[in-house]
Amino acid sequence: MSLEVTDLVVEIDDRRVVDGISFAVPDGARLGLIGESGSGKSLTALALMGLLPDGATASGSVRWNGREILNLPDRELADIRGDEIGMVFQEPRTALNPIRTIGRQIAETIRIHERIDRRAARARAIAEAARVALPDPERIVDRYPHQLSGGQRQRAAIAIALAARPRLLIADEPTTALDVTIQADVLRLLLSLVESDGMSLVFITHDLAVLAQVATHAVVLADGRVAESGPLETLLTAPASPITQGLLRDATATLWRGEDER
Amino acid sequence: MTENPLPEPAEGIRNGHGRFDRLSDRSPSRGEPLIPRGEPLIRARGLRREYLAARKVPFARRARTVALDDVDLDVAAGRALGIIGESGSGKSTLIRLLLGLDRPTAGTVHVDGRPVDATASARALHWLRRETGLVFQDPYASLDPRQSVGRIVSEPLRALGIDGDHRARVAEVLAQVGLDPEAGSRYPHEFSGGQRQRVALARAIAHRPRILIGDEPLSALDVTVRAQILGLLRGLSRDGMTLVLVSHDIGVVQNLCDDVAVMTDGRIVEHGPTARVLHRPEQDYTRRLLAAIPVIPGR
Numbered sequence: 020m021s022l023e024v025t026d027l028v029v030e031i032d033d034r035r036v037v038d039g040i041s042f043a044v045p046d047g048a049r050l051g052l053i054g055e056s057g058s059g060k061s062l063t064a065l066a067l068m069g070l071l072p073d074g075a076t077a078s079g080s081v082r083w084n085g086r087e088i089l090n091l092p093d094r095e096l097a098d099i100r101g102d103e104i105g106m107v108f109q110e111p112r113t114a115l116n117p118i119r120t121i122g123r124q125i126a127e128t129i130r131i132h133e134r135i136d137r138r139a140a141r142a143r144a145i146a147e148a149a150r151v152a153l154p155d156p157e158r159i160v161d162r163y164p165h166q167l168s169g170g171q172r173q174r175a176a177i178a179i180a181l182a183a184r185p186r187l188l189i190a191d192e193p194t195t196a197l198d199v200t201i202q203a204d205v206l207r208l209l210l211s212l213v214e215s216d217g218m219s220l221v222f223i224t225h226d227l228a229v230l231a232q233v234a235t236h237a238v239v240l241a242d243g244r245v246a247e248s249g250p251l252e253t254l255l256t257a258p259a260s261p262i263t264q265g266l267l268r269d270a271t272a273t274l275w276r277g278e279d280e281r
Numbered sequence: 282m283t284e285n286p287l288p289e290p291a292e293g294i295r296n297g298h299g300r301f302d303r304l305s306d307r308s309p310s311r312g313e314p315l316i317p318r319g320e321p322l323i324r325a326r327g328l329r330r331e332y333l334a335a336r337k338v339p340f341a342r343r344a345r346t347v348a349l350d351d352v353d354l355d356v357a358a359g360r361a362l363g364i365i366g367e368s369g370s371g372k373s374t375l376i377r378l379l380l381g382l383d384r385p386t387a388g389t390v391h392v393d394g395r396p397v398d399a400t401a402s403a404r405a406l407h408w409l410r411r412e413t414g415l416v417f418q419d420p421y422a423s424l425d426p427r428q429s430v431g432r433i434v435s436e437p438l439r440a441l442g443i444d445g446d447h448r449a450r451v452a453e454v455l456a457q458v459g460l461d462p463e464a465g466s467r468y469p470h471e472f473s474g475g476q477r478q479r480v481a482l483a484r485a486i487a488h489r490p491r492i493l494i495g496d497e498p499l500s501a502l503d504v505t506v507r508a509q510i511l512g513l514l515r516g517l518s519r520d521g522m523t524l525v526l527v528s529h530d531i532g533v534v535q536n537l538c539d540d541v542a543v544m545t546d547g548r549i550v551e552h553g554p555t556a557r558v559l560h561r562p563e564q565d566y567t568r569r570l571l572a573a574i575p576v577i578p579g580r
Binding site for chain 1 (some may be wrong): 356367368474494499503504505507508511528530531532533535569570571572573574575577578
């Protein structure tokens with residue numbers, strides 16, 4: 020199960036905001052897309068999922084298991100989304116439906132792809148809530164998104180994204196809105212689920228230090244183009260592109276440096 | 282809470298810019314504080330702030346939430362203090378009280394030896410406004426889009442009735458934050474996020490306050506821009522500005538601040554020289570917070 024992106028172009032009002040990006044995510048790989056705001060990383064993720072905003076058009080090629088999925092009709096894409104490819108976004112509040120209980124939203128993902136009755140769906144929702152370590156799963160499935168904390172909402176969004184056991188998870192800045200201790204918990208959870216399910220991961224972030232926690236490979240984006248890509252370790256220890264060097268230098272200028280020096 | 286300053290390690294504290302920083306080492310070039318030597322420029326005692334929570338059902342008794350719980354804080358002139366903590370820890374409430382923007386339920390704040398009375402009229406608080414400049418997280422929200430940058434930056438000069446050539450001061454302060462003096466005739470939307478934060482910084486220091494207070498001033502910025510603004514703040518600190526910086530970003534605090542106060546649940550749980558607190562934390566909460574921060578391996 021692999022994802023191959025070739026010469027992806029996204030245009031908004033005749034402006035090329037993503038300008039010919041290519042990368043591949045082999046089965047089980049964890050790829051980071053990193054860049055500053057305006058680098059095109061989020062639009063790339065949305066294009067992969069066929070979720071570009073109105074007025075944006077995509078061209079090029081996105082192959083999922085060899086099948087071209089770019090600009091596929093929405094009905095066919097909807098089958099792939101959730102079933103084979105799951106998504107988690109920065110702000111779970113916008114990804115969750117405010118007027119449905121958490122349990123019902125988890126069950127909906129399951130029931131799109133599996134014919135099970137309400138009772139069975141509820142039991143599965145409880146199991147999925149427990150799997151993302153939501154506290155008191157049997158009661159939390161009856162709650163609405165606004166009754167959860169920010170970290171719990173993101174766990175719920177992850178439960179929904181993974182309920183159908185997708186083969187690929189696309190996570191767009193999933194921890195950016197969270198406090199640092201909660202970020203650490205959510206990252207740990209994401210990684211353990213990705214590993215236990217043997218999923219591939221595309222992780223979009225502006226934060227090199229976060230990327231270093233989750234990715235094996237990275238694509239550095241700037242101005243809608245790939246500045247550099249390769250194994251994460253190489254990018255961190257021997258960055259070839261001035262963009263990567265700059266990101267690394269600026270990040271380490273303002274990042275927590277832990278135990279070294281002084 | 283411990284009385285400030287904590288005993289310093291024998292080798293002194295090396296802060297972000299590689300100087301050894303003791304209050305007594307400071308040259309009096311920028312004017313000695315008016316307060317007796319050793320008195321902190323900012324002193325808070327027993328600060329408490331309660332809020333009434335919204336009613337869950339009509340006519341129910343409103344629960345009290347304690348945003349700030351018996352906080353003592355001293356900031357010596359010329360020091361850079363970082364206040365770190367997660368959302369809801371009380372750090373923003375604390376700086377609102379220090380600035381007289383909000384009234385404590387209990388406790389007192391003194392700045393330069395004078396009591397801060399948040400109930401006083403705007404005019405009666407002019408002295409405090411002259412002493413303090415303020416930078417917020419979001420330069421998009423804090424700059425009036427209909428005013429030219431020159432007008433925005435000179436606003437505190439007008440509001441505080443400061444004499445002198447405002448135009449010249451605007452040009453001077455724009456240059457200080459690395460903007461072209463011509464920028465004064467342009468409007469906020471013509472600038473990038475990083476340039477806007479420079480404008481916000483220029484406005485905050487236009488009236489030459491001795492204290493600069495920042496509420497997450499770097500959080501909304503890309504890393505490249507963040508490094509630039511960090512450099513500007515460091516320059517101000519080096520020139521003797523007293524900094525109080527609220528941040529959830531420990532990297533920023535490590536780079537900029539002489540001292541750090543760690544807040545959780547409305548309390549300061551640990552307070553001391555940055556190097557000591559970050560590298561030899563004494564409190565469990567501080568240890569947990571530091572352990573949660575992602576680091577780039579090998580750096």
